[in-house]
Amino acid sequence: MSRANAQRRAARRGVLPGFGLTFGITTTYLTLIVLIPIAGLVLRAAGLGPLGVWQVISAPRALAAFRVSFVIAALATLANMPIGLLLAWTMVRYRFPGRRMLDALVDLPLALPTSVAGVALTALYVDDGWLGGPLAALGLKIAFTPLGIWVALLFVGLPYVVRTVQPVLMELDRRTEEAALTLGARPGQVFARVVLPPLLPALLAGAGLAFARAVGEYGSVIFIAGNRPGVSEIVPLLIVGKLEQYDYAAAAALGATMLLAALLILLALSAVQSRAVRLWMRTVAA
Amino acid sequence: MQHSRVTGIGERPALRIVLVACTMVLMVLILVMPLAVVLVEALRRGIGSYAEGISSPDAWDAIRLTVLVAAIAVPLNTVFGLAAAWCLTRYRFAGRAALMALTALPFSVSPVISGLVWVLLFGLQGWFGPWLRAHDVQIIFALPGIVLATVFVTVPFVVRQVIPIMQARGDDEELAALTLGASGWQIFRRITLPRVRWGVLNGVLLCNARAMGEFGAVSVVSGHIRGLTVTMPLHIEILYNDYNLPAAFAMASLLAAMALVTLGVKALLERRQTAGV
Incomplete structure (x- = not known):
């Protein structure tokens, strides 16, 4: 009887051999490499108690760092949405010299080590840099100001938006656009009512990924930021500072808060995404 | 009209x-x-100073350490990625969704936190710190810590590339092979692996780029001991803070070249994939 049960369970699970081995490797590896370290962080933060955690994250310097990290990440993501959409659009819809190079280069921020990006962007945007020079002449200082952080976060977030929008744009049925045009809609209307709605979930998903990456970004930011507490100090740098003072508990509290924020972003993202998909389905059905 | x-x-x-x-x-x-x-x-200071920048003993130590760390982390995550993708796409079981989410988790964790978690476990005042100290085992500020931080950060690359391919392919061919009497290993070698190989290569490529280039996580666990725990990305930071800009950018140019090669090979792989080879 129990053998029949076991057999039925195995059949429901899947009949290919290798379940024991691959399941064993997967769970052991994930437990040792991901689960235990994350649990250690959460437990360490929990050891402070809710009040203790609150004291750490509500200290003026920490609050300022959270503001810097989240606000600038949001502003960089907002800029990345139209830029990413434009790049995806021209790459999918037009043929032009340099298109293939662009298609390969879009992933540069994912492949280029962050410390290389950091020193490169700093060299570009210092007051006598290629871009910093002309901008400084206009009275705009980028390096060692919050604007520098924005530039770095724009750089690291770009591929996420392009790469989530691009495949959806490729699959769009252009006959719908042509139908709308023959029915007398202006091109602007067609873009807003026919092209943009199905792209919206992908655009939001890309923006969410870019934002999640930007909030935690460290290497490309610290070189260009100037790192002045309260002005251009990001949360990851504050965590490093706490660790250097051997204040493990405070570092854990800040880290756990960042982790929680990242998970909430991902949750919100999947909620918004499914809502956007539903909205789109409704407009299509209507 | x-x-x-x-x-x-x-x-x-x-x-x-x-x-x-x-x-x-x-x-x-x-x-x-x-x-x-x-x-x-x-x-900027000429080819001589460039050669000097990348051939100093410190630079060589950094290059060696970086290659060593990638040579440990990438194969580990490749084997794990293949096993996990097989397990998560070929069977239905309780907790599958949770495991699936865990494979992607390191992508959404800040690099600094990816280093911090290991310090909290193995650092001097970490959970296992006193025990490690009593037994004279050094993990943080040493090679094992750098490897662990790098492995953590690069866990998702191979597995997340392979899962969608295995899902899209379905398991019809594998089941057919099974009814014909093939063993599990034969099915994997002859059916599954050839069908996911471009995805695996793509994942390995990006995994390697990240492993060689990881800065934040490694910076937290490294301790910046010159010649011992300084990887190439950290060496750039040290040189930069010493105002040795030509050497810093010389080292940076090596990693930039690594990134460009990665992108070039990736573009080639994608062309093959779409060509259906």
Whole structure:
């Protein structure tokens, strides 16, 4: 009887051999490499108690760092949405010299080590840099100001938006656009009512990924930021500072808060995404 | 009007030219200039000083350590990625969704936190710190810590590339092989692996780029001991903070070249994939 049960369970699970081995490797590896370290962080933060955690994250310097990290990440993501959409659009819809190079280069921020990006962007945007020079002449200082952080976060977030929008744009049925045009809609209307709605979930998903990456970004930011507490100090740098003072508990509290924020972003993202998909389905059905 | 084909949106020549021009300007500003500045700064003092920058003993130690760490982390995550993708796409079981989510988790964790978790476990005042100290085992500020931080950060690369391919392929061919009497290992070697190999290569490529280039996580666990725990990305930071800019950019140019090779090979792989080879 129990053998029949076991057999039925195995059949429901899947009949290919290798379940024991691959399941064993997967769970052991994930437990040792991901689960235990994350649990250690959460437990360490929990050891402070809710009040203790609150004291750490509500200290003026920490609050300022959270503001810097989240606000600038949001502003960089907002800029990345139209830029990413434009790049995806021209790459999918037009043929032009340099298109293939662009298609390969879009992933540069994912492949280029962050410390290389950091020193490169700093060299570009210092007051006598290629871009910093002309901008400084206009009275705009980028390096060692919050604007520098924005530039770095724009750089690291770009591929996420392009790469989530691009495949959806490729699959769009252009006959719908042509139908709308023959029915007398202006091109602007067609873009807003026919092209943009199905792209919206992908655009939001890309923006969410870019934002999640930007909030935690460290290497490309610290070189260009100037790192002045309260002005251009990001949360990851504050965590490093706490660790250097051997204040493990405070570092854990800040880290756990960042982790929680990242998970909430991902949750919100999947909620918004499914809502956007539903909205789109409704407009299509209507 | 009725006889001619409608001009699609964005097809008017003027608009096209404007949009393509904007794209090119943005590409140069955001993507090309950071690369160009690395090369120019590296060669500013001439080729001699460039060669000096990448051949100093500290530089060599950093290069060796970086290659060593990648050589440990990438194979580990490749074997794990294949096993996990097989397990998560070929069977239905309780907790599958949770495991699936865990494989992606390191992507959404800040690099600094990816290092911090290991310090909290194995650092002097970490959970296992006293025990490790009593037994004279050094993990943080040593090679094992750097490897662990790198492995953590690069867990998702191979597995997340392979899962969608295995899902899209389905398991019909594997089941057919099973009914014909093939063993599990034979099925994997002869059926599964050939079908996912481009995805695996793609994942390995990006995994390696990240493993060699990881900065934040490694910086937290490294302790910056010159010649011992300094990887190439950390060496750039040290040189930069010492105002040794030519050497810093020389080292940066090596990693930038690694990134460009990665992108080039990736583009080639993708062309093969779409060609269906």
